[in-house]
Amino acid sequence: MRVALFITCVNDTLYPRTGQATVALLRRLGVDVEFPAQQTCCGQMHYNTGYRRQAEPLVRGFAEAFAGYDAIVAPSGSCAAMVRDVHPRIAGRSMGRVPRDRVAEVVPKVYELSEFLVDVLRVTDVGAYFPHRVTYHPTCHSLRLLRVGDRPLRLLRAVRGLDLVELEGADECCGFGGAFAVKNPAVSAAMCSDKVRHAADTGAEVLCAADNSCLMHIGGTLERQRAGVRTLHLAEILASTQDDPHGSGWADGERSPA
Amino acid sequence: MTAVHLGMPAFPSFPEAAEAATTDAQLRRNLRNATHTIRDKRARAVAELSDWAGLRAAAAAIKNRTLRHLDHYLLQLEEAVTKAGGRVHWAIDAADANRIVAELVKATGETHVVKVKSMATQEIGLNEALAAEGITAYETDLAELIVQLGDDRPSHILVPAIHRNRSEIREIFVRAMGRWGRAAPDGLTDRPADLAEAARLHLREKFLSAKVAVSGANFMVAETGTLVVVESEGNGRMCLTLPETLISVVGIEKIVPTWQDLEVYLQLLPRSSTAERMNPYTSTWTGTAEGDGPREFHLVLLDNGRTGALADQVGRQALRCIRCSACLNVCPVYERAGGHAYGSAYPGPIGAILTPQLRGITSALDASLPYASSLCGACYEVCPVAIDIPEVLVHLRERVAETGKGHPAERTAMRAARWVLEDPARLARAQRLATRARRFRPRHLPGPAAAWTDTREVPRIPEESFRDWWRRTQGGGPRAGGGPAGKGGR
Numbered sequence A: 001m002r003v004a005l006f007i008t009c010v011n012d013t014l015y016p017r018t019g020q021a022t023v024a025l026l027r028r029l030g031v032d033v034e035f036p037a038q039q040t041c042c043g044q045m046h047y048n049t050g051y052r053r054q055a056e057p058l059v060r061g062f063a064e065a066f067a068g069y070d071a072i073v074a075p076s077g078s079c080a081a082m083v084r085d086v087h088p089r090i091a092g093r094s095m096g097r098v099p100r101d102r103v104a105e106v107v108p109k110v111y112e113l114s115e116f117l118v119d120v121l122r123v124t125d126v127g128a129y130f131p132h133r134v135t136y137h138p139t140c141h142s143l144r145l146l147r148v149g150d151r152p153l154r155l156l157r158a159v160r161g162l163d164l165v166e167l168e169g170a171d172e173c174c175g176f177g178g179a180f181a182v183k184n185p186a187v188s189a190a191m192c193s194d195k196v197r198h199a200a201d202t203g204a205e206v207l208c209a210a211d212n213s214c215l216m217h218i219g220g221t222l223e224r225q226r227a228g229v230r231t232l233h234l235a236e237i238l239a240s241t242q243d244d245p246h247g248s249g250w251a252d253g254e255r256s257p258a
Numbered sequence B: 001m002t003a004v005h006l007g008m009p010a011f012p013s014f015p016e017a018a019e020a021a022t023t024d025a026q027l028r029r030n031l032r033n034a035t036h037t038i039r040d041k042r043a044r045a046v047a048e049l050s051d052w053a054g055l056r057a058a059a060a061a062i063k064n065r066t067l068r069h070l071d072h073y074l075l076q077l078e079e080a081v082t083k084a085g086g087r088v089h090w091a092i093d094a095a096d097a098n099r100i101v102a103e104l105v106k107a108t109g110e111t112h113v114v115k116v117k118s119m120a121t122q123e124i125g126l127n128e129a130l131a132a133e134g135i136t137a138y139e140t141d142l143a144e145l146i147v148q149l150g151d152d153r154p155s156h157i158l159v160p161a162i163h164r165n166r167s168e169i170r171e172i173f174v175r176a177m178g179r180w181g182r183a184a185p186d187g188l189t190d191r192p193a194d195l196a197e198a199a200r201l202h203l204r205e206k207f208l209s210a211k212v213a214v215s216g217a218n219f220m221v222a223e224t225g226t227l228v229v230v231e232s233e234g235n236g237r238m239c240l241t242l243p244e245t246l247i248s249v250v251g252i253e254k255i256v257p258t259w260q261d262l263e264v265y266l267q268l269l270p271r272s273s274t275a276e277r278m279n280p281y282t283s284t285w286t287g288t289a290e291g292d293g294p295r296e297f298h299l300v301l302l303d304n305g306r307t308g309a310l311a312d313q314v315g316r317q318a319l320r321c322i323r324c325s326a327c328l329n330v331c332p333v334y335e336r337a338g339g340h341a342y343g344s345a346y347p348g349p350i351g352a353i354l355t356p357q358l359r360g361i362t363s364a365l366d367a368s369l370p371y372a373s374s375l376c377g378a379c380y381e382v383c384p385v386a387i388d389i390p391e392v393l394v395h396l397r398e399r400v401a402e403t404g405k406g407h408p409a410e411r412t413a414m415r416a417a418r419w420v421l422e423d424p425a426r427l428a429r430a431q432r433l434a435t436r437a438r439r440f441r442p443r444h445l446p447g448p449a450a451a452w453t454d455t456r457e458v459p460r461i462p463e464e465s466f467r468d469w470w471r472r473t474q475g476g477g478p479r480a481g482g483g484p485a486g487k488g489g490r
């Protein structure tokens, strides 16, 4: 099975550690993951802001970069949803500028990380160790577009040492929404401050999600409010092991999971 | 054509109106309590039905087919209504509809009408138009009454006074009932039963004296020319049966072909809106009947921008809406912004996609509505007729961006971002540039980015992008199976 990592432009540029964790985790599970260097971005920002035509070359580029792989794994629910849900629509309306058949070929191969682990590799216990109190925010696109269900929770429950606590109003949007955070800052901030309050109420040290764009928004607010909770991508928790709790074997960079 | 009227004075833009609402603690508490209560009840009522998904798909399919052949069904309806003794009037826009209704009322010689709660008449601003002609319209739905007495505007489709709590309602009753008719009883408390009794006494007087009623309709059945109103209070039925003349103003998209089709919606609507298995009152009427109910019946069929929406392949799904308001009750943006911020009779997610389609995107307010969403998808999930509201929002954003209503700076930035992202080498260069500036981590950014840093820290730029790290380390050492680091990438 040829497996490709779709890092996503946000992780690539701002959260390389999440990518490093994903690579370490997959290799630990025996997957020889490749990084197709031609990849860039799924075009979500352009499409969601109303620039569908600008997203077209990115959709075409995605289909070219990932052609021929058996599985494409993305540590981002939102970008995986963009590809699965929207790329075929963009191709369909592109008057041939984006080849429909090539898009149709790669789209079913795209998995969000927890889907790939649970559905393709059929593991829930990935051998991780993370002795901390954690709460999980499902993120809207994982929840409602991909319908990942409880897969991330099953993975987290199997992590040794991890104390999983429930987040009140978990399925409510954090208020990020890309352009929304900038175009409607007051409502976005009001939504996030509720999310942050619920996170602080759990007494968790870590708020975990499978999407760094939402975590950037929530984490940025937590940090500004000095709420004492930090954010961490699911991959980074799953990559931590008893032998290497700080990920020093697989990552460089400042954000340490333990 | 005159500008399409949707029944409300415009705010400058959604973000500005919403920002004001987020600072109103009382409003936020009222909205939060109300929407969360309805939300949870709806979820339970829907979970009771094992074939909800099937019903929802059927409801979407029936409306789609009906909208495709709307011309046919409208003529069929007109014929059936006429045969049953009613008269059909066609109104191209709000001004047209208001003129027709005013003339019909004047022909009766009356200066007072009672009203059944109706979105269509709010949309066209009928009460104000009638007032200008010297005709007073009395709202008889309890919540609409509260809004009218409070000289206020509705903020929710189903619960127009959702932004008011009961002590505010008591105050409004005490202050204003006397001006409109029977005054509130002395010593009125804010117990719900007392408030309801005060409203009952006030309204009873209106029902018994009114000669003309104005209504909307939830559905129109084309095969028999039957109109349908569903409600909880019974006040609607009073208006529909007691007066001598009944005038119904209904959007052309409210048609269902047959009674069998109607059955699907009568299951979906109460569970989605009030979380009831069945609504307490379902009134149906077909033209006029000798010795029973109104002697005269007029149906005003309202276009007011609907034909334009119908022509849009993505946007037309908004015309399937049955105004259940489930999308409002789950919307995190509506909950914080309140209904008034949407600047039309249609608040919440459905308003954000309907208003710009009916009214166009010429004003700053209407151009801001498609962005009044984080695209979280909660609305689509609960919509009983499966309107993909996020899809339509994004589609309308495209229209805003294309018609030059968008920000020129935004367009330039999007083009520049696309140019960088189109080519991995350019992306890598941009990432290295950012890395070099990483020591500089501003707490406050200028321009539109200030919207981010007002409440959040900006993320740290890492020392190295993932892409560069992979190139340098071939993915960080030994590959799966313990072999040497391979070639990584292709």
Ligand code: SF4
Pocket (backbone or CB within 6 Å): B272, B320, B321, B322, B323, B324, B325, B326, B327, B328, B350, B379, B382, B383, B384, B385, B386, B387
């Ligand atoms: S859009 Fe759907 S959920 Fe919203 S009011 Fe209309 S029918 Fe109900």
